[in-house]
Amino acid sequence: MVRMLITIAGWDPTGGAGALLDLRVFERLGRTGRGVLTAVTAQSATAVAGVWPVPAAAVTAQFERLSEGLEIGGIKVGMLATAANLRAVARLLGRMEGRPRVVDPILRSSSGAALLEKKAWPRLLDAFAGRAELLTPNLGEAAVLAGCRVRDAAGMKEAAARIFARSGVACLVKGGHLEGRPADVLFDGRDYAEFSHPREARSVHGTGCFLSSAILCYLAEGRPLKEACGLAVFRVGQAIRAALPAGQGRWIFDLSRERGRTPLPPRA
Ligand code: PXL
Numbered sequence: 001m002v003r004m005l006i007t008i009a010g011w012d013p014t015g016g017a018g019a020l021l022d023l024r025v026f027e028r029l030g031r032t033g034r035g036v037l038t039a040v041t042a043q044s045a046t047a048v049a050g051v052w053p054v055p056a057a058a059v060t061a062q063f064e065r066l067s068e069g070l071e072i073g074g075i076k077v078g079m080l081a082t083a084a085n086l087r088a089v090a091r092l093l094g095r096m097e098g099r100p101r102v103v104d105p106i107l108r109s110s111s112g113a114a115l116l117e118k119k120a121w122p123r124l125l126d127a128f129a130g131r132a133e134l135l136t137p138n139l140g141e142a143a144v145l146a147g148c149r150v151r152d153a154a155g156m157k158e159a160a161a162r163i164f165a166r167s168g169v170a171c172l173v174k175g176g177h178l179e180g181r182p183a184d185v186l187f188d189g190r191d192y193a194e195f196s197h198p199r200e201a202r203s204v205h206g207t208g209c210f211l212s213s214a215i216l217c218y219l220a221e222g223r224p225l226k227e228a229c230g231l232a233v234f235r236v237g238q239a240i241r242a243a244l245p246a247g248q249g250r251w252i253f254d255l256s257r258e259r260g261r262t263p264l265p266p267r268a
Pocket of ligand 1: 010019041108115208
């Protein structure tokens with residue numbers, strides 16, 4: 001039976017982020033995907049105009065019906081919208097021990113809209129404690145989750161270590177918004193790894209969704225965490241360079257423009 005990847009995420013009608021992008025990334029990297037919706041958003045390429053959460057009972061029911069008769073190869077969690085959805089999804093992940101689970105702890109959109117209600121922010125690490133293989137906060141999310149300033153590589157290491165200490169889950173802090181040459185920092189509970197990448201001149205919507213979906217694909221292939229993160233960082237860079245302008249200085253992924261590109265760097 002084909003092992004499906006599942007994204008549990010929100011709906012961005014532009015397809016630049018959320019479940020629609022996740023499913024395209026899965027397919028682009030050779031995997032079959034299915035989706036559980038947590039919220040509907042209304043948005044343009046530049047701003048989120050509204051968020052309508054899906055009730056937690058509907059999130060759970062989607063997942064339960066979907067997983068009947070399905071071989072699940074891994075799960076990615078994105079936007080959750082509500083504290084009730086956070087609880088429900090954490091419970092579902094708790095039943096998926098042994099399968100790769102990647103949680104992108106999305107708190108806000110880049111335009112500042114809350115994509116998880118604020119009262120749930122302090123509960124996120126507890127909810128996913130021991131129930132995922134990786135958390136992928138950006139600098140702002142890492143600062144909120146770890147409760148410390150995250151302004152440079154040392155701050156990223158500190159935040160990743162605190163997040164691991166509180167959740168028992170490995171943490172990749174994304175440094176895309178750092179000054180200078182950006183790097184992402186991984187802490188797996190024992191060792192740190194840094195993945196530096198060129199500064200991309202383009203501000204592409206959904207970069208975090210792309211990255212976490214790609215990491216899940218590589219984990220589902222059986223690659224170790226560090227290798228999966230490195231390959232995904234590389235792959236996001238490729239996709240950014242094939243993105244389309246979306247107006248007002250923003251760009252949007254267009255995976256159709258990538259056809260024929262090498263999906264992976266040569267194996268070392
Ligand atoms: O990029 C974060 C994100 C994730 N998921 C959905 C979104 C956004 C940002 O707007 O709308 C559904």
